[in-house]
Amino acid sequence: MERALRVTHEWFAHHSGWAAPDVDTLAEWAADGMCRCPDECLVSPAGCCEHGLASWALVLEAQAAEDRRRYLRRGSTGPRT
Numbered sequence: 001m002e003r004a005l006r007v008t009h010e011w012f013a014h015h016s017g018w019a020a021p022d023v024d025t026l027a028e029w030a031a032d033g034m035c036r037c038p039d040e041c042l043v044s045p046a047g048c049c050e051h052g053l054a055s056w057a058l059v060l061e062a063q064a065a066e067d068r069r070r071y072l073r074r075g076s077t078g079p080r081t
Helices: 002-014 023-031 056-076
Strands: none
């Protein structure tokens, strides 16, 4: 998964105009047991496509985890102004 996330972030750097799907779209895909990658390939929610890109579910899950880590690190040193 780490490699797929790296490949996906490299893809983001070279392709403009992409946008993460909204929560409702992710929920619809999950209900269907599928997901898309940023290049529109269909994969499982925990998968990556033949081009090496991670699913949007994995990308957004990794981003949320990073946001939580940053929040906890910031919270452990007190509020920043």
